Amino acid sequence: AKKVGIGQAVTFSDAMICSLRERVSMLSSLKQDLDRHRLYLVYQPQIHLKSGQLIGVEALVRWMDESGQMISPAVFIELAEQSGLIVKLGEWVLRRALYDCAELCRTRPGFRVAVNVSPLQFQQLDFVDQVKAGLHEQGLEGQHLDLEITESVSMSYAEETIEKFNALRALGVTISIDDFGTGFSSLSYLERLHVDCLKIDRSFVDKLTTSTSGYRIAQTILTLGQRLNMRVLAEGIETDAQLNELVKLNCDEGQGYLIARPMKIDALHEWIAVHAE
Numbered sequence: 001a002k003k004v005g006i007g008q009a010v011t012f013s014d015a016m017i018c019s020l021r022e023r024v025s026m027l028s029s030l031k032q033d034l035d036r037h038r039l040y041l042v043y044q045p046q047i048h049l050k051s052g053q054l055i056g057v058e059a060l061v062r063w064m065d066e067s068g069q070m071i072s073p074a075v076f077i078e079l080a081e082q083s084g085l086i087v088k089l090g091e092w093v094l095r096r097a098l099y100d101c102a103e104l105c106r107t108r109p110g111f112r113v114a115v116n117v118s119p120l121q122f123q124q125l126d127f128v129d130q131v132k133a134g135l136h137e138q139g140l141e142g143q144h145l146d147l148e149i150t151e152s153v154s155m156s157y158a159e160e161t162i163e164k165f166n167a168l169r170a171l172g173v174t175i176s177i178d179d180f181g182t183g184f185s186s187l188s189y190l191e192r193l194h195v196d197c198l199k200i201d202r203s204f205v206d207k208l209t210t211s212t213s214g215y216r217i218a219q220t221i222l223t224l225g226q227r228l229n230m231r232v233l234a235e236g237i238e239t240d241a242q243l244n245e246l247v248k249l250n251c252d253e254g255q256g257y258l259i260a261r262p263m264k265i266d267a268l269h270e271w272i273a274v275h276a277e
């Protein structure tokens, strides 16, 4: 990590734009494009692995900059997180996702959208109010919303986090731990938080059929989820072999390129008409 500006730590990974000047200019175009509604969401179906039934979708944000270049969310989400812009960006994602969800609910009443929530966004004092307002605006019950949170969020600020989780649960909103297995969770804490779902990180699904350790980690997460009464969803399913193995391991839910790629809302409506009726 390098120190930049007033004590702000910035980590440079290979995938990232390395010069500070480029980062500053990227941030200012991101701000502008957010204001001009140039960002958009794509949705990836989440299904019941055994029945193939559609459960809902995960919303993923996309940004094409002014020159027409797609910027990876891995890059701009991190930039937004470090600059604080993520609060506004995350709020936009939530409202947009709920708007699209409400439309989908007209033909599929049980439909659910999963929205990624970054640590800084979750820590906002009015986060729960934001969620409430977003649901209310669309006339949606909380059951239609799942929030994907990483282990780092769930582990910090214990008391506030528990209060927020409880308030969200009271609304009917469910909570999933994203990228499960890559961070550090205390198991007793997981139970106290009443997490609804563990998402097995893609890296383990990737190794499921090729390495013993990958297989055992996936198996362990599934057992843990079953014992603690949580749903388990496997992400990044790319092959039939992985899918078959997950079904054998009694994994309930999954998503991945094998099932469907993330797609724009119009394509999603078509996908649902073809695959999910």
Ligand code: C2E
Residues within 6 Å of the ligand: 044, 059, 060, 061, 072, 073, 074, 077, 090, 093, 116, 117, 118, 178, 179, 202, 235, 236, 237, 238, 255, 256, 257, 258, 262
């Ligand atoms: P994530 O939440 O773990 O999302 C899953 C990523 O895996 C997505 O990448 C998705 O497109 C990709 N993926 C899905 N299925 C497969 C597969 O079968 N194989 C492979 N190789 N990849 C698959 P994406 O859209 O580039 O997003 C990257 C990360 O950026 C996300 O990881 C999430 O952490 C973050 N992100 C994306 N949208 C948002 C958002 O609206 N808010 C926040 N806070 N973070 C977001």
Ligand code: CA
Residues within 6 Å of the ligand: 058, 116, 148, 178
């Ligand atoms: Ca996610």
Ligand code: CA
Residues within 6 Å of the ligand: 178, 179, 199, 201, 202, 235
């Ligand atoms: Ca994930």
Ligand code: CA
Residues within 6 Å of the ligand: 179
């Ligand atoms: Ca991830």
